[in-house]
Amino acid sequence: MRLRTGCWSLLLIAAVSIASSRHAHAKTSSEGAKPQAAKAAAQAAQYASVAIYPPEITLDHGDDYQGVVAVATRADGVTLDVTDKVTWAVEGAARLEGTRLLPAADGLAVLKATWGQHSAEAKVKIVGLAEHPAVSFRNDVMPIFLRGGCNAGGCHGAARGKDGFRLGLFGYDPEGDHFRLTREQATRRINVALPDDSLLLTKTTGVVPHTGGKKFDSDSVYAQTLRKWIAAGAPNDTRDAPASTKVELFPPRAVLEGEGAAQRFIAVAHFADGTTRDVTNLAVFTTNNESSAAVDADGLVKAGARGEAFVMARFDTHTVGSQVLVLPKDAKFTPSEEKPVNYIDELVGAKLRTMRMNPSPVCSDEEFLRRVCLDVTGQLPTRDEYDVFMIDSDPHKRARKVDELLERKEFAELWAMKWSELLMVKVIPNRVEYKPMFLYSQWITRQIAAGVPLDEMVRSLLSASGGSFTSPAVNFYQIEPTTEKTAENVAQIFLGMRLQCAQCHNHPFDRWTMDDYYSFTAFFAQIGRKTGEDYRETIIFNRGGGETKHLLDGRAMKPKFLGGIEPDTKGKDRRAVLADWITSPENPYFAVNIANRVWAHFMGVGIVEPVDDVRISNPPSNPELHAKLGTKLIEYKYDLRQLVRDICNSHAYQRSSQPNESNASDRRNFAFARVRRIPAEALLDCLCTVTGAPEKFPGLPLGARAVQIPDGATSTYFLTTFGRAPRNTVCACEASAEPTLSQALHLLNGSAVHNKIAQGKLVQTWLDAGKSPAEVVEEIYVRCLSRKPTEEEAAKLAELYGDAKKPVKELQDVFWAVLNSREFLFNR
């Protein structure tokens, strides 16, 4: 909207008189239905408030209009679409036709909705009533192609078009689209003299056969627009038309109760010239959860199964969304009482309450110990550690344990490995030699071990110059040598964004355009590389020259922050400028992205998931928590350990993995602990530790752990089978924890478990040391599962070895069985 609230009081004084004198008729008639009104009032009484959307309206020309909705909200957050229930009234220079507000005169107006005791107002401004703008190709015609799916990848948006006609995918190339429509085939597609003979119209309205079928009626608003545009000479305004600057979707949030509940959504576009426009009939509506909240082409959402969804509208290059929660009707829900440990519990709890779920209780000490050791250090607790922890009666022992684990080197090594996965640390023949790779890996480990703040580490990485031996961080630019991919990787690793699509067309599910892509790429356009004196070393430096060219028109693109400004890079290393922006506390993406990655490591799933696919159409499951974790990380000066401490100390982390009745359907709200397969490297390390049979990896001494392998190109059958990240891309999806059949077979039949038990000779050692078979069983259980066998288990196993004094074989079988159990393989 063009005007800020501050101006309203002034304008209103002038407007009221006009409104009252000339538009008294605008009051809608709802008299004469008294019993209904009483019923409505009774219903209204259950609700706490009513709101009108859009809350501020501008009508910019004589043909402009704006649809409106009214939404009532109950004290418990449930919303109801009351557009048809409220009594509408307009005071001032506008009039209402159904739920559409139309201009009546230049000036101001107030739109009022009344429902029982609730009422709401929206301010309306009307300008340019006398104006009737011509049809714009850019802002009227192009959106029809998007809405109609004409420029989708399966249709004319395909790289080679469809049936001889091509449009830029999702409208990335308006100039080209205009050319192809008007020039490519003379008067065939557009016939200015006889607009109705234009293929553009005859095809879309089904007058002539069209592979894509009839898209709309010939008297539809879309056909009218096209016809008007053609009749006007099919003008090209791709350069002059005001660009859309943002799109809003109303209402911003809906909590629907019961299947079948519906909510209308309205999309409003804002343009660079300050005008706004109702684009509900031009926007493309989508939902990310069809079964909970399906949305139709006109923005009507219908509630389905219990759950949450994100309903989105796309117009031009903008995608916006609103959260829609669907709750069961009249479900009985009594929030459980639990004192939150910290902000995490408060925010997780708040979301769960909205979802009418109760969290599972906090897990046992045994479960906690195993979980936290695996998560923080990638190792199982030792027998001694287990004993000490279990007899400790200090109520703060869990927090103490977390602190203790965070100081271990294994913590640094685990996170160094995770960073190495993202940064693709590995040997690449003829590009990255072993030595620079090794030094890079060491550099990363040292950064984490020394507690270097993450922002500082990322700044060092991004602005690194020098030789790949002396400044190992420059390997970041050596592992990926192309400018475009480097930019994509930076966006994905540090900002959690996937820009790849925008290299060739505007991002279909996000706001990023090709301009954004190439402007961002320009930060990496001036990287120079030369081979050092030792051929294994590459020197990365700032060339101080070089530009990226836009794919479509070859324009040299100025460096521009994603969603930000064009900074002054003159005489500076562009990468350093970018690094400062990325790591500045004001950056809206960096801290939350890192925090979310940390969260996902400990919780098994990110608040945004996948963690490196942040986009409007993939919103956080708990936006408040997502933002808060980022804020906290900044507050902690990017200290990874402090954030981990917060997470591990929260009840949200320490929950039992058993769901309860209310939260069984939860997937993304952290109502109970997620059971996760132990990652490949940690699993192999655990297997080696519990069996006392260390592994030998090439280039590392005997006993070195899999987590320490510096080279992503080094792997073993075990690690590959269990999903070690091959470090080919920066995608967080590379390390896989998916269970597969070959994993099970490898453990059951393969050499890993059996040989290790035999090699480690632990059973013999224990028996020789005088342990009874029952004690050996306990030892095995505690080592592998961090718990003692239950009485039932102990009794069953006792049958196996009977009275034998040294039942080595039998106990080795027990060992084997435990190691093959799901309880061992999973972190629960």
Next chain:
Amino acid sequence: MLVRAALLIGCLIAGNAHAAGPRLDHLSPQGGQRGTEVAVTLIGGRIGQAPAEILFYEPGIEVKALERIDDNQAKATLAIAAECEPGIHALRVRTASGLTNLRTFHVGMLPEISEAEPNNDFAKPQAVELGCVINGVVTNEDVDYFVVEAKQGERISVEVEGLRLGRTFFDPAIAILDEQRFEVAAADDSPLCQQDAFCSVLAPADGKYIIELRETSYRGNDASTYRLHVGKYPRPAAMFPGGGPAGQPLEVKWLGDPAGEKSETITLPVEARLNQSVVMSDESGAAPTGVPVRVVDMPNVLEAEPNNKYDNATNAELPAALCGEIGEAGDVDRFRFTAKKGEVYDFTLVARELRSPLDGVVRIRDAKGKGLAGADDNAGKPDSYIRFTIPADGEYIAEVEDHLKQGGPTYVYRLEVAKPRAAVNLVLEERVQYEATEVCVPQGGRAAVMVTANRADVGGELNVGFGELPAGMTQEVQPLAGDYNRVPVLLKAAADAPLSGRLTTITAELVDKSQPVLSRFKQQTWLVRGRNNVPVWSHFADRAAVAVVEPAPFSITVVEPRSPIVQSGTKELKVVAERREGFDGRIAVKMLYDPPGLSSHQGIGIEPGKTETVIPLTTAGNASARDWKILVVAEADMNGPVRTASEFATLKIAAPYVALAYPTAATEQGKSIDYAVGVTVNTPFDGAAKVELVGLPPGVTTTPQEITKDSTEVKFPLAVAADARVGHHKQLICQVTVMENGEPVVHSIGAGQLRIEAPLPASSTAGQPGGTGGEAS
């Protein structure tokens, strides 16, 4: 009895007759302390078979004894002079039948000891004196620890020779740790010694210091041997200025030693060697290796800081070596000089060549600072070079800075500015890839090598040849034409020339002696190569090794052609061998080199029982038409390669005697035609020349024709079969054989074209020839 005698003779032949191509794989130990005598085992194929001499490239080591241990090992007793220069001493071993490849022996200053495993536990290091050279090896994942004791303020210097031993791609890293495991100093690569490293510190307190040595990424192997110099010696990282005029005293500053800068006056040698270096010494000892030094014939101009602005640039008069240090990050050094329009200067930055960490960028500006020329890196090396022609009389500024805008007290450089000078860079071409060529001339025999002479600012015919040769050896040199850069050199040894060897240089001079030419001979020995055979550690020598060896069991003669080979022609070069009695092995023969445009067959041999063969030669159409001095070299495997060479022969490459004009002919299957080719005789010849048309498609035949010097056309009757291949055949070639002096002069002249079409099918309607049924062609 008879059998035994025969066996014995067999043994004698095998053991005694020849064991050529001795190899030197490595020496054990690889070094010794100067002023001592060291027994060194020389290990390598056939080296123990009659070892005769060790040729050292640098002075200071005397061979007291050299004896056989077994076929593949010999023992040398070396007396290292007390004043012998420390560091690398390259050597080759001469046996009765050949010269080995080049290896290096390393002279140290301190007593030698050996590593004693196990020493890979920090807690249990090997105790050593602060003043020794440890000879050891870093195997895979190995870490070696040594402990020394030092008093507070005492210098602890550690330098490792690993890669520089030239055995394998070993990249050592060292560290000095205190007892609490804190790093006092650490180094992986030191610019001064490339992948090797040194560190030097003043002990912060009395106590024990642990020296850690490992491969930088734990990837050693059994050949990763090292010499670790541990002592109190000074270890500067650079010297300033890094050189000066020959034979003059030079006041230098030693930089980078932990005890601080130190000045000293040294005297530069009158004639500098290729790897000239200077060693710093003080009361605590001398550095184990030197710092490179430049000896040139131009004065030094030392920078006067501050000189980072245009108006405070240091003034210099050319020619000069502008010497400075990029003392801190961001520093720029500027020099101001006056020059006249048209003068040409070479601006050669010498920094990394002196092992300075500087990766220098050089720029030339006018007096106001406007950039006129600039350079970063040259010939794949970080040192920059600009040739600059002065555009107008006036003042100019030369500027040096670091490529990454880094700097530091050891970032020294010399920007040598001089007028171009006529020079020839000479390289002895490799016979075997990656192997520096040595020259072994059999008694009474010959050897031939190729020399590449790359001219710098000099044109015209050159004489290229070896310097002083062993007694009884002579060379035959052909002048090198002004438009070519490769020249063969033939060396001959008299039958009674004593078995001996020497290191000698190769020089070039203008045949017309119109101006002096600087000869720069340099021979690279690729000691260690990396991935894709990238050179990692090489030795550069300014002399080549030449020896007279035992006679070869054969000799060869090339039969000089009596007629030329024409461009686009072929010829067979006859080679005849004379076998010594008892030798019947295969003799591989090939041209020593192919003149441009000519290619000779590389896989020809004189087979056992035979005494002659021919080497097929072909020429391209643009082969250089002139008389070429050619040589044929021969090699036989006599328990190692034995090589010899023919005498020079003249091969004339001539323009084709005839030119042909081909028509494009067309016919139908089954329809024979005459194919007439126009003939122009450019070089008249006697008698008739045979002309064969080849390259005809299947189904087309013809007969050879003849032409004489007066012919203007040659006509081939083409018999075209009914099933001749349809199509457009574009590769018809005439082979013209002219006989001259009883030898054929074979031309291959292309290319004619012949189109063969399928006849139109008979019309479906009788009596309507050319009916409508046919497919359009």
